[in-house]
């Protein structure tokens with residue numbers, strides 16, 4: 001039997017699995033005959049774990065032990081706004097884990113998000129195996145286009161834990177466009193409007209026969225149907241509190257009831273103009289009598305409740321269209337994806353915005369999984385039938401002096417790509433440098449997502465400014481970031497896949513997998529278990545720790561002291577902190593470019609550690625303009641040996657985000673750049 | 689894998705740094721934006737990382753290198769400002785065949801601002817005056833100031849364009 005790779009749409013609310021059989025993609029129904037399976041995991045009292053719609057029904061009875069919308073939390077830091085918000089509205093316990101990660105506490109056990117997602121993935125894998133009658137080990141798994149590297153890596157980890165080799169992490173709108181245009185030899189531009197349970201994505205694509213080129217993608221990872229429900233929950237809760245003096249939000253059972261009612265009212269409004277909301281026994285009055293909610297809700301009232309959310313999607317659309325350099329009339333189609341797009345309210349708004357009737361021949365719940373399945377099949381086939389050219393949704397940045405972040409790769413740059421920048425040491429005899437990598441659009445480092453930090457040590461002994469360090473930033477086709485540093489003088493190289501700072505360590509993943517093997521019986525299939533070291537994971541592993549092709553001939557002598565070991569760099573942080581200032585070297589043309597793959601000794605990886613409270617002191621990197629040399633002219637180190645950077649708001653060239661004119665089709669955040677003379681936002685010479 | 693044999697792919701990966709973006713994409717120097725896009729699509733069909741899963745790791749690494757460079761070439765050539773900068777560099781005999789994207793973006797921004805506001809202090813001053821004249825509706829004075837700006841910066845395209853527009857308005 002020929003091997004089949006499946007396509008999985010791992011959604012916030014619902015997941016869907018599909019496969020290509022005899023050239024056509026088919027959604028694989030679960031045991032209940034349903035095409036979509038709720039992304040809900042219920043932990044029963046008897047230790048049994050249930051996934052899917054049965055688990056979802058459990059929410060009302062066991063809100064503390066039923067986990068839903070886990071995708072909202074995956075790859076996030078505990079201190080992030082998103083997690084704060086989720087803690088306020090979720091009925092299960094969200095607690096802080098190691099490295100500022102997030103864990104879900106079920107009774108006395110803490111589960112990481114990749115583990116929860118893996119339970120859903122395993123269920124989907126099981127559905128596929130039952131339907132296809134063969135063991136499945138390979139999948140293309142989709143993520144919102146706007147997912148950052150942390151979220152993508154965590155999703156990859158989930159696949160590994162589930163025993164799935166993720167052939168590719170594919171963006172959901174790209175998958176939808178593939179399902180729409182596959183094999184049709186189209187030549188047109190389309191927009192994919194994907195409003196799901198928890199995320200909104202918009203992508204603009206150009207389809208050229210078998211090539212699907214994403215021109216731009218924009219999104220909001222915290223905007224979806226759930227937010228619509230929250231609006232209605234708030235309304236109902238406020239009305240109830242006003243009437244009875246009891247806040248139903250304080251009781252998890254009551255809150256779940258409101259949630260279920262709000263969602264079904266919303267769904268009702270996708271068919272009717274008015275719905276009845278009836279919720280019995282929301283709370284008990286002083287005599288122990290049940291208090292209920294009963295009211296009608298019309299489409300007009302609902303529209304006012306959610307209108308600003310809908311408008312928020314169009315703000316994002318504006319951005320995407322502008323980044324793609326297209327206007328409405330360039331588009332030949334608008335593809336709707338996601339449950340909420342069934343609401344006539346949204347369909348009409350989309351039609352008005354794009355001046356185009358959206359396609360209705362695409363099933364908004366299944367199209368992403370179908371596209372993923374098509375791509376999965378294509379990846380196993382000897383001849384590619386479609387070529388996906390995607391972009392990176394977020395700018396990749398490096399932390400520089402003054403708490404700023406400088407762009408290395410702008411958002412909406414096509415991937416895969418690599419870019420090399422040269423830095424120099426900032427102190428005499430500096431032994432190591434620390435590089436912080438961010439994703440986001442703010443020029444303030446702290447407002448971006450920290451992907452991790454990277455310590456490169458063992459530098460040759462030299463005066464400040466003499467050492468050069470070439471740092472290569474790479475984003476692969478999965479949107480995953482990889483950073484390599486190289487010291488051309490010693491030819492030493494350290495490479496790290498920027499590993500989710502709050503995420504699971506290699507050891508933790510292996511432990512979870514091992515534990516899973518001990519516990520699990522139902523889906524283990526003999527001889528096909530890829531979780532030991534699937535191809536992709538092995539490649540990532542090799543990249544991270546020095547694969548077979550670049551195993552060091554001998555351990556570089558200085559590595560262990562100067563670079564954090566995998567066990568954690570806690571102790572070494574202090575040492576590095578005083579030594580790690582680097583500046584971008586004033587490289588004239590030609591100088592900055594390294595052959596990134598010269599075969600070099602591999603250093604041990606720098607473990608990535610998040611120290612949110614200590615950020616400012618550790619990351620001082622100063623961009624240096626070669627022509628004006630602001631360094632010698634005006635930036636004398638202060639007594640502490642660090643630069644104070646002043647912002648000059650009047651000369652804000654590096655912040656292109658507010659300056660629409662500076663955008664081009666390939667535009668984005670035109671970050672400070674050492675070679676241009678605009679590099680130093682604080683260059684006092686430019687003031688006035 | 690497309691049309692190239694593994695040995696050719698390896699050779700191409702090795703000589704990447706000697707190829708300019710046009711050579712890599714197999715597009716003529718004067719290619720239109722649409723032609724650049726078509727060349728990018730064609731190159732992507734040949735060198736897409738997805739299409740080389742079955743090949744041995746070394747060949748795969750070569751393809752991945754080429755694919756990244758193809759993407760970079762496209763990112764530069766599809767953007768008129770970056771492309772102009774790149775063309776100038778190549779024409780000036782610069783040996784470096786790569787243009788770092790952020791670098792080119794920043795240079796282009798700097799340059800477009802210079803063109804907009806002037807490269808010289810006097811040019812900037814008169815241009816700024818012309819702008820404020822216009823805000824007050826004093827077209828004649830705006831024209832005079834633009835002419836002054838142009839005497840300091842002959843050929844500044846933004847100044848010229850504004851001047852032509854203003855004269856047409858009168």
Ligand SMILES: Nc1ncnc2c1ncn2[C@@H]1O[C@H](COP(=O)(O)OP(=O)(O)OP(=O)(O)O)[C@@H](O)[C@H]1O
Nearest residue numbers: 011012013014196197198199225226270338339340
């Ligand atoms: N008929 C309907 N009318 C309105 N909303 C609906 C309808 N059906 C489902 N929804 C809503 O759609 C949302 C789930 O959409 P969907 O299943 O597309 O999201 P998802 O794929 O799980 O999430 P994401 O893509 O954000 O990860 C929920 O908020 C659900 O209430």
Ligand SMILES: [Mg+2]
Nearest residue numbers: 011012196338
């Ligand atoms: Mg979805």
